[in-house]
Amino acid sequence: MSGTPDDTKPVNFTVKAPVYLQIGDAKADTAHSGVCVVDVNLPFGKPVNIEEVTFKNYYTAYVTVRLLRRNPEQEAPAKWCTAVRDLPLMDNPHTEGGSQDYYTIHRTQMQVEPDHVVCARLILRQPSLAWLTFSLEDIQIFPHTEPDPEKEVSDWLSDLTLTDQHPDLEGLPDPQTVSSSIQQMWALTEVMQTNQTTASIGRFDVSETHSQPHLSCNECVHDGGDVITFGR
Amino acid sequence: MDEGIELSLTIAQIIQRLRGSHLHSQIERQAKECLHQPDVKLESLKEDVRSFLKTSGWERKLQNAVYRELHIQLPPRHPPAPPEHLKEPLVYMRKAQASWEKRVLKSLNSMSTELGVPLAHMRPAAEQKELTNKWNEMGTDEPDLSRFRPVYAPKDFLEVLIGLRNPNHDSSEDISVRSHWGLIQVPLNVRDIPHLREAYSELNLTSGQMGIDDHALIHPDLFENEYVQIGKKVVMEEDSAAAQQYSRQGCPTGLRADLWALILNATNQPQDVMHYEQLKAGVIQHNLLVDNLIYKDVKLTASNDDYYFVFEDFLYQVLLCFSRDTAVLEHFKYNSATPPKSYIQGKVGDEECAVVYPPNGVIPFHGFSMYVAPLCFLYNEPSKLYNVFREMYIRYFFRLHSISSHASGILSLCLQFERLLQTHLPQLFYHLRQIGVQPLRLAFKWMVRAFSGYLSTDQLLLLWDRILGYDSLEVVAVLAAAVFAFRAENLMEVTSLASAEAVLADLSTLKVMPLIQVFLFATAM
Numbered sequence: 169m170s171g172t173p174d175d176t177k178p179v180n181f182t183v184k185a186p187v188y189l190q191i192g193d194a195k196a197d198t199a200h201s202g203v204c205v206v207d208v209n210l211p212f213g214k215p216v217n218i219e220e221v222t223f224k225n226y227y228t229a230y231v232t233v234r235l236l237r238r239n240p241e242q243e244a245p246a247k248w249c250t251a252v253r254d255l256p257l258m259d260n261p262h263t264e265g266g267s268q269d270y271y272t273i274h275r276t277q278m279q280v281e282p283d284h285v286v287c288a289r290l291i292l293r294q295p296s297l298a299w300l301t302f303s304l305e306d307i308q309i310f311p312h313t314e315p316d317p318e319k320e321v322s323d324w325l326s327d328l329t330l331t332d333q334h335p336d337l338e339g340l341p342d343p344q345t346v347s348s349s350i351q352q353m354w355a356l357t358e359v360m361q362t363n364q365t366t367a368s369i370g371r372f373d374v375s376e377t378h379s380q381p382h383l384s385c386n387e388c389v390h391d392g393g394d395v396i397t398f399g400r
Numbered sequence: 401m402d403e404g405i406e407l408s409l410t411i412a413q414i415i416q417r418l419r420g421s422h423l424h425s426q427i428e429r430q431a432k433e434c435l436h437q438p439d440v441k442l443e444s445l446k447e448d449v450r451s452f453l454k455t456s457g458w459e460r461k462l463q464n465a466v467y468r469e470l471h472i473q474l475p476p477r478h479p480p481a482p483p484e485h486l487k488e489p490l491v492y493m494r495k496a497q498a499s500w501e502k503r504v505l506k507s508l509n510s511m512s513t514e515l516g517v518p519l520a521h522m523r524p525a526a527e528q529k530e531l532t533n534k535w536n537e538m539g540t541d542e543p544d545l546s547r548f549r550p551v552y553a554p555k556d557f558l559e560v561l562i563g564l565r566n567p568n569h570d571s572s573e574d575i576s577v578r579s580h581w582g583l584i585q586v587p588l589n590v591r592d593i594p595h596l597r598e599a600y601s602e603l604n605l606t607s608g609q610m611g612i613d614d615h616a617l618i619h620p621d622l623f624e625n626e627y628v629q630i631g632k633k634v635v636m637e638e639d640s641a642a643a644q645q646y647s648r649q650g651c652p653t654g655l656r657a658d659l660w661a662l663i664l665n666a667t668n669q670p671q672d673v674m675h676y677e678q679l680k681a682g683v684i685q686h687n688l689l690v691d692n693l694i695y696k697d698v699k700l701t702a703s704n705d706d707y708y709f710v711f712e713d714f715l716y717q718v719l720l721c722f723s724r725d726t727a728v729l730e731h732f733k734y735n736s737a738t739p740p741k742s743y744i745q746g747k748v749g750d751e752e753c754a755v756v757y758p759p760n761g762v763i764p765f766h767g768f769s770m771y772v773a774p775l776c777f778l779y780n781e782p783s784k785l786y787n788v789f790r791e792m793y794i795r796y797f798f799r800l801h802s803i804s805s806h807a808s809g810i811l812s813l814c815l816q817f818e819r820l821l822q823t824h825l826p827q828l829f830y831h832l833r834q835i836g837v838q839p840l841r842l843a844f845k846w847m848v849r850a851f852s853g854y855l856s857t858d859q860l861l862l863l864w865d866r867i868l869g870y871d872s873l874e875v876v877a878v879l880a881a882a883v884f885a886f887r888a889e890n891l892m893e894v895t896s897l898a899s900a901e902a903v904l905a906d907l908s909t910l911k912v913m914p915l916i917q918v919f920l921f922a923t924a925m
Contacts, residue, residue: 222480227568263589264566264805268489270478298587300570306480 178308181210186292186303202295204228206304208288215240217312218282221273227302228292229261230254233273235280236287246286251278254293261296275312283312409476414469422671423465427458457638461667464640468665471795471871474734488736490805492566497736497803500560504763505740507551512689515547519742519757520688528684535680539703539712545696550766554848557765557801558583558841561811564803581829582818583840588805590816592823596878596920600870602648603913605921610650611862611913624652631655640665648869650862650913657778663868664791668784676783679721682759686724690758694719698769707857711776715769718786722793728760731794736804737761762798767845770852771797774860796873800848813847813877814840820881824923828888837900843880846907850876854907863912879912882919886910 184207188200210216215238232253238246252273258266275282288309294302418424431449434440434456440448453459474486488494512519523531534541562583565571569587591599603609608623618624627649634646635658643662651659661667683691698715702708708715722728732739739761741754772789779785799809806812821829821839832839846854850873851863866875883904884891890903 222478224480260589263587264490265589268485268491270481270485272478298570300568308480 178310179210179216181208181309183208183307200297202293204292204294204302206290206292206307208290208307208309210286210288210309215284215286216309218278218285218288219275219310219312221288221307221309222271223307224270224305225257225266225268226305227258227267227299228294228304229258229296229302230256230293231304232291232293233278234289234291235282235285236289237280237282237284238286239284248289249280251280251282253279261294262298406476410470410473413473413476414466417469418462418465421465422669423461427453427462430456430458460638464638464662464665467640472731472734483733487732487734487738488804490566493564493803493805493811494736496560496564498738500557500803501738501740504551508689508740508763511548511551517689517692520686523685523687527687531684535684535717537713538716543692543695545692545699548692548696550697550700551693551763553766554801554845555841557810557848558844561803561814564811581822581833582815583838584811584815584818586805586811586815588812588815590807590812590819591874592819593920593923593925596874600875600920602869603866603917603920605917607649609913609917610652610865611859611911612917614650614652628652628655631659635659635662638662644869644871646869647865651865653858653861656861656865660778660868661784661788664788664795666784666787666791668781668787672787673783675725675727676721676786679724679786680717682724683720688723688758690723690764691720693764694723694769697764697766701767701853702769702773705773705853708770708773708776708853711773714776714780714782714785715772717782718772718789719764719769721786722790723758723760723762723764725760725790726756728762728790728794729756731798732761735798735802736806736809737798737802762793765801767849767853770849774852774857774864777857777861795871796867797850799873800850808873810848813873814844816874816877817843817847817880820878821884824881824919825885825888828884828891831892832900835895835897835900837897839884842900842904843884846880846883847876851879851907851912855910855912856908859910859912866916875916878919879916882915883907883910885919885923886915 186204186206189203189205190201218235221233232255233251234248235251236246236248255273257269257271290304290307292302292304430453434449434452437452440452450459453462477486484494488497511517531538562585564584564586566586569585571585597604608627610624610627613623614620614627631646631652632655634642635655640662643659647659647663666672694716698712698719702715703712729739739756740763742757743754771793772785775785775789775792779788796808799806800813801810803809803811818840829839850867851860855863863875863879867873887903891900894900894903
């Protein structure tokens with residue numbers, strides 16, 4: 169995946185305060201219309217090609233994304249277009265499902281190519297009267313980077329085969345040293361076997377090194393001669 | 401998120417979880433050994449090995465393992481989402497759960513200090529020996545438990561759920577009068593009967609059900625014989641997904657143990673037995689404070705129950721080991737609860753000196769042992785019984801005592817119960833409110849235990865068949881509403897809380913499947 173939020177920085181922009189549209193005279197006691205507009209002004213003079221928009225929902229039911237695009241080649245004035253219309257964020261506007269979830273709108277989900285974008289406008293709708301307020305939080309816009317062909321393939325592969333996370337080896341010796349010492353021991357036993365004696369090895373001593381109760385333990389499972397350790 | 405990307409992430413997650421597991425090494429060994437077989441040729445090595453694994457049943461075992469992982473898998477994470485969001489997306493519920501946990505922990509700590517019993521201490525050698533000898537008959541022990549009391553009871557938890565409020569919820573009077581009838585004030589999405597009819601279509605009036613059509617008066621050729629034959633095939637095929645689908649119409653008594661073990665993928669492998677033995681060794685070595693709570697709970701609930709008192713020893717063997725099983729800590733990734741931590745003396749706050757207490761992170765409450773008791777009817781081998789219980793706990797039972805917005809969480813079940821009653825039995829609801837009775841207060845104790853201890857065991861096991869078959873606890877809320885519908889006439893005539901409780905006191909004669917079926921499919925809309 170090119171342009172993932174992990175390796176691209178979001179675009180710096182200013183978000184204007186959300187404007188809640190109201191019916192009737194602003195001064196009189198107004199009813200909430202359930203529509204809110206959030207303007208996102210991208211840095212002046214630097215149109216952005218958008219890869220994806222991420223945000224955290226706060227009780228918004230539907231979001232519409234409109235983009236102001238200015239084509240650099242033509243001298244035509246910038247035009248507004250709708251990228252996403254009424255994307256449902258909550259299954260049911262009256263209930264909690266999806267109300268505080270994180271969302272991503274990728275450029276492939278947009279109806280137009282989000283290139284050379286100067287300004288974005290998010291229109292939030294929450295028709296239900298059950299909520300006192302609604303908004304979007306943590307809005308971030310990630311720019312589209314032209315993918316390096318080779319890099320793209322390896323990114324895709326690395327997504328499929330997540331690197332082996334090293335199991336929790338706290339308190340255990342380093343596996344490399346253990347395996348090299350086991351190798352030495354194995355060589356020694358081979359030597360011993362060729363020079364068999366009847367002398368006994370001697371008794372073993374096990375010392376109690378712990379005085380506190382263990383409440384969690386790493387488990388060792390013997391499996392046909394191999395010792396597999398895995399921590400939980 | 402793009403569906404294709406989601407799928408590959410899911411696959412990657414499952415691969416990572418299964419890699420290095422015992423199943424993985426077994427399959428590798430099988431693949432190596434099959435190279436000796438004459439029909440495996442070098443030119444078509446990959447396909448031949450694959451088809452060998454298929455015919456020898458190993459592919460099926462892998463499928464079952466993958467299916468089990470899908471049950472407990474976390475949804476793919478959006479990069480900015482913190483891990484708490486996966487446990488519980490709603491912030492105010494996380495806060496409520498955290499403060500509830502603080503209360504419980506405080507209660508446990510104060511009990512420890514008051515009684516002078518340490519949270520954990522090593523048993524002296526003589527005591528260890530005695531316990532080893534008495535392992536199979538711990539019930540004969542009569543320790544002095546009078547000083548111990550359960551950390552909390554379901555009704556305390558109910559008060560917390562009732563007090564839950566969404567700070568963004570507009571609860572002014574004219575918004576929703578209906579929400580003020582009931583106790584639960586959180587606007588969760590719960591399903592009503594039309595949606596339930598679609599989701600639970602296998603329970604409809606035209607399908608045969610174990611619990612209805614296996615009645616003695618109905619000729620077995622009409623349903624039962626064929627159904628049992630199908631069941632035997634499912635068990636032979638060893639397919640988890642098929643077993644789960646089959647169990648939606650109920651399990652025949654003789655096949656239930658195998659079917660449930662298949663659905664939960666609780667195969668009793670040698671390493672499971674060894675794990676259980678390790679836990680048993682842990683029990684013998686150390687004494688935990690929660691052990692006393694478990695003893696007390698078993699003595700108070702299961703030992704007094706006509707059906708379960710014979711299993712008292714099994715319950716100790718399972719629950720004491722359960723408290724020490726750190727494998728259970730994994731489920732806290734998707735449980736809204738967080739395991740309590742205890743610190744080595746003098747180092748409070750230092751994360752390196754923190755251990756989870758109890759080791760499995762679950763503090764038992766009054767009635768906890770009833771989650772295990774019905775399983776004793778199915779399994780008599782302690783390690784198998786333990787594995788089945790643990791899997792059932794980390795898939796379903798934990799949701800019954802934590803605050804969460806999940807569709808199977810106790811909060812959703814309570815709300816669903818109330819809504820079903822308000823929508824389809826409004827007169828009854830109104831009447832009960834008039835006499836000062838909130839129906840949820842009567843039904844909550846049933847739902848928290850998934851009806852264990854209230855129904856007769858064969859009926860309870862039929863109910864739990866459906867919980868496993870549909871992978872959801874919704875049917876518990878439906879049954880609670882159905883019980884009220886069944887006893888509606890009597891309830892309409894009561895005039896006090898005490899008489900309402902008396903009407904609903906004894907559920908042991910109820911047949912659950914006809915009640916659920918009639919409530920879902922024969923209620924007038």
